Amino acid sequence: MNARCPDVDALRQKARQLRRDLLEMITEAGSGHPGGSLSAVEILVSLYFCKMRHRPEEPTWPMRDRFIMSKGHASPVLYATLADCGYFPREELKTFRKLGSRLQGHVHAGVPGVELSTGSMEQGFSVANGIALGARLRGVDFRVYCLLGDGEIQEGQVWEAAMMAAHHKLDNVCAVLDANGVQENGPVSAIKGLEPLDEKWSSFGWHVIEVDGHSFEEILAALDEAETVKGRPTFVIAHTVKGRGVSFMEGQAGWHGKAPSREELKRALSDLGFQT
């Protein structure tokens, strides 16, 4: 376990609370993407509350580790995480997707702590590599993390970027795949299968680690291992469950991009163990 981390129980509590926050945001907004937000909660908690060097009071601190959310539609989980870190007031989460808000529907660089506006699949990955290339050129030592969705890697630019990072030996890059197995219209395997994922990424020159994407122990161990790998970027395949934590959303493509009703929110919070 990483030395800077609180105990796993505390992380689990944080994850539970962020699931509540993001579901409330989406319900309040009346639209948004709960499935792929819920699947990525443990990944973001691991990064923002354990692994990454960052200063919420100084969002542009030059030595900060960088995080690029390539799957930009999963904005609720990132906004909820950043607010919890103290990048902006939690109250502001209520403005998500509303006219005049900084919290645009897809991840938006106008929000403190966000490096890049994303939302058109596949684009963030190349940018993450570019940041890493620039850091190496300038002799600056920080790490670049990039979160991708598994449906997202059906896009071609992802593979251009995969080749680029490996060719340039960008070992300061760690990409994490939120492999929740479900895209908007059904299972990824039924629409355009990705397997064998590990072999694909290995053969593209990446150091590949597979983890249970809801296990803090496994995620953190993988992120630690990635830091020790030299001469190759690391690709963490995090096996997750879409809609994780909410019984009626788990594994359901229908909850990719749909807001719960007030009644459904109550049931979801009850699933998470909150009194409603």
Next chain:
Amino acid sequence: MWEMKPTRDAFGEALVELGRANRKVVVVSADLEDSTRAEYFKKQFPERFFNVGIAEQDMLGTCVGLSLDGLIPFACSFAVFLTDRTYGVLRISICYNNRNVKLVGTHAGLTVGEDGATAQSLEDLAVMRVLPNMTVVCPVDAVETKKTTRRIAEVCGPVYMRLGRAPYPILTKESDAFELGRANVMREGKDLTIIACGLMVSESLKAADALSQEGIQARVVNMHTVKPLDEREVVRSAAETGGIVTAEEHQVNGGLGGAVSEVLVRNCPVPQEMVAVRDAFGESGDPEGLLRKYHLKDTDIVAAARAVLKRKKS
């Protein structure tokens, strides 16, 4: 006659000067640096040059990443690949994020020649012009290309610079004023105004010479910056000369002619004729033959000028 030089050669030279003056300048190529002349920079500053392979989307995304920590990346490719294989990246990663990325597309227009339609970028001005935050420049000659290269490294935000393959006539001097968004009047006239960019400015000057033989005084404006367009000059010329011809090595829809007409219709509607490719793809051939076949020659501009004058009278 005019001295000739390809604008891409001037770009390569200016890029080296820029690299020497500013260590933040980096160059990213999608494997065409020999043709775009970005290789001049590569030879001088190999550590600041990256070839990402034949992957234009990744080239632009990489540039965005480089720009995020203050570097000034120049992305270099053929105009056709730089703009038609990358639209989503241009729109979101570059323009929506308003990143300081310089996009240099060489081999634009019909005069790329023998490679034919697939390589002849005739839509890039329209595609780039419609994107918010984007500046679009099409320098008239090698001298202006050097000035543009230096200037766009100083301004913050995305810029597209359109260059050619073939040698262009040198029409300007180092001492001539150059400002992004400010048109240069190349020749005064009172009867009509020819507004052109890039290679077509020299055709316009030839046309103005021919027209003067008939006693027609045509003003010629070098509209090097297509966006933001120098609206003041467009309106002034329309008001003072009463008719406009636009000339560009581009599709008739959405390019310089479209940009000028958008200004005219709102401010000072006067007769306008457009010399441009008429909603068609090009083909293989020699540059001069192509310009003739697709009606982009001085004689075509003269014909358009006569049509404008006729409409002015009626």
